[in-house]
Amino acid sequence: MGSWIDAGRLEMIEEPGARGFELPGTEGVPFFIVRKQGRVHAYRNRCPHTGAPLEWQPHQFLDMDNGFIQCAMHGALFRVATGLCVRGPCVNQSLQPLPVEVEDGRVRVDIAALSAAP
Numbered sequence: 547m548g549s550w551i552d553a554g555r556l557e558m559i560e561e562p563g564a565r566g567f568e569l570p571g572t573e574g575v576p577f578f579i580v581r582k583q584g585r586v587h588a589y590r591n592r593c594p595h596t597g598a599p600l601e602w603q604p605h606q607f608l609d610m611d612n613g614f615i616q617c618a619m620h621g622a623l624f625r626v627a628t629g630l631c632v633r634g635p636c637v638n639q640s641l642q643p644l645p646v647e648v649e650d651g652r653v654r655v656d657i658a659a660l661s662a663a664p
């Protein structure tokens with residue numbers, strides 16, 4: 547089941563790097579996709595600390611070293627692979643992960659959880 551959408555070509559996202567999305571089907575709930583070490587991850591763009599979006603400029607979700615996902619608001623750091631916060635005001639809380647897969651060079655994301663999100 548789920549609600550899979552085509553988010554575009556994988557090569558549109560740098561490796562390592564990230565890209566933010568707000569597609570019509572997400573009802574304005576943004577998400578982002580991260581590439582690192584040959585893997586692709588997708589998360590809702592919402593910091594568990596205050597609910598703020600994470601990026602400090604368009605598509606800038608990673609810290610300077612591309613080591614962690616970083617929240618621009620208060621600097622929380624999240625593991626790329628799991629979304630777990632390891633430093634900052636929301637330690638041990640997590641970003642909301644979204645199922646993601648790559649097929650024929652295109653990234654597909656299941657946004658069903660986004661539509662249901664408060």
Ligand code: FES
Pocket residue numbers: 593594595596597598617618619620621622634635636
């Ligand atoms: S809103 Fe993300 S760390 Fe405070």
